[in-house]
Structures are given as C-alpha cells and as structure tokens.
Amino acid sequence: MKLSAAELDRHICLTGMPGAGKSWVGEELALQLGVPWVDLDLEIELHQSKSISEIFTHYGEDYFRIIETELLEDFLSSKVISVISLGGGTVVSESNCGRVKESAWTVYLRAVTRGPCFVGIFGSASRSWFENATRCTPL
Numbered sequence: 001m002k003l004s005a006a007e008l009d010r011h012i013c014l015t016g017m018p019g020a021g022k023s024w025v026g027e028e029l030a031l032q033l034g035v036p037w038v039d040l041d042l043e044i045e046l047h048q049s050k051s052i053s054e055i056f057t058h059y060g061e062d063y064f065r066i067i068e069t070e071l072l073e074d075f076l077s078s079k080v081i082s083v084i085s086l087g088g089g090t091v092v093s094e095s096n097c098g099r100v101k102e103s104a105w106t107v108y109l110r111a112v113t114r115g116p117c118f119v120g121i122f123g124s125a126s127r128s129w130f131e132n133a134t135r136c137t138p139l
Contacts, residue, residue, distance in 0.1 A: 008081045013100050016109035018088035025109060026085035036082040038075050044068055069096055076103040
C-alpha cells in the first residue's frame, strides 16, 4: 500500500543518531510523497549564515539549541505537510520531543556501525550530543 501526500494529516519527522541517514531518507521520502523536505540542520545553517560547527564554536550549544527549537516550531506550525529531518540532538530537549510527538509522525532511523567506522565518522565530535544522550526520552 502506497501512501499519498493527500492522506497525510501531519508532518513526518525523522530522528536518529548523527549519521543514521536522516537527510538522505528524508529527501527520498519527501520526493516519493510529493511533499517538501526540510533538513533542520541545513535550515539552521542558512538562517545563521554559518556552519553548525561555527555556531557551536562562536556561540555555544545553548545558543544553537535555542535557534534549533525556534526553527523546529516554525516548521511544525506550518500547514504545509512536510518531511522534516531532525538534527541528531533535536529530541534531547523534552520540549522539542513533546512538540514533535504532538505534531508529527516520528520515524527513528538506526544505523548499524562497527567500532572503527563509527570512530572514523564521528571522531571529531565537535558537538556535545553524545555527552547528553542519557537525557533523551524515547519517542
């Protein structure tokens, strides 16, 4: 059974650890459904005219999370149904998690990785998401 855009009554949010494929799957899913695709991290970079690494370096994580929450709210409030690829740490915030639950169908993407590959991809870890992972409440 194939779902059509007309049958969607809420947004679809994709969540998961960094590198799980949220952006790739989000873009493909939106294309298949014929709805807009939003990559929250890319939108933050466009909004701030800086990369996420630069935002973290110059302003810190707290500032980043404020901007992330504001833009998430904008997209979830839109009447235009879309597929939203969340940032890897978006749902660490209980308020973001609750807002996503009430406004969107949520899909958790899980990447299967092995030690060296995981370290190779995430070795620089400029974000402190991993330090705060215990705060995340499952959707």
